[in-house]
Amino acid sequence: MVGGGRKLITNDCDLEPVAYEFFTQASVQYEEEVADSKAQVTAIHLIIGTLQRMNVFCVENRDTLTHKATGYSAKLLKKPDQCRAVYACSHLFWVDDQDGIKDGERLAM
Template structure:
């Protein structure tokens, strides 16, 4: 992406983000939208770091995952949407660690609570795969808190 000029790069990122939300299946849409967040936060020599756009991509992915959750409630037995929430949580954690000022511990805490309530309310969608994925993410947060240091201090306000 760094071979394009600023104007062409902006056009490309906006088109990619727009088209990602037009994929046929909701889980594919969600994954493509949160993957597009990396277009706005690049750790290289150019240092493109647009935290606001990253947050917009992640919120859009959450809305799509919520729509997928509503559809799964109609067609019982799908583990996709809860897993999507956990995947989005992992993206939030990634940007939280990278120092995106728009991603706060309150965002992460709210998402943890949302996932917990979704798993408790619908046992059909909380399959062992989703449970294990979420438990692994929570263990990672706990590990970072115990490790201490600057990163550990950032995680202190998150309750797992």
């Protein structure tokens, strides 16, 4: 999950395509390289936390990334890990800083 700092730099420079590509590559790495369940929990929380701090994405791209993170969270091996990760994802559906990212229906998953 290298690149967390680079993701935040792209946020500051308003480089949405680059930031989106970093998240895409993080997803590929998560799917292909992270097999250990403890490592998956750590990785998904890093992805969620980084996405939570990003405000460079348009609503559609953020929605795509949020759904991907939520899907990964729901597939974690242990139920308590699933619950914590999905709860962390719920914060991605309601962002005060950005217009259009206040989805109460999905927040109440």
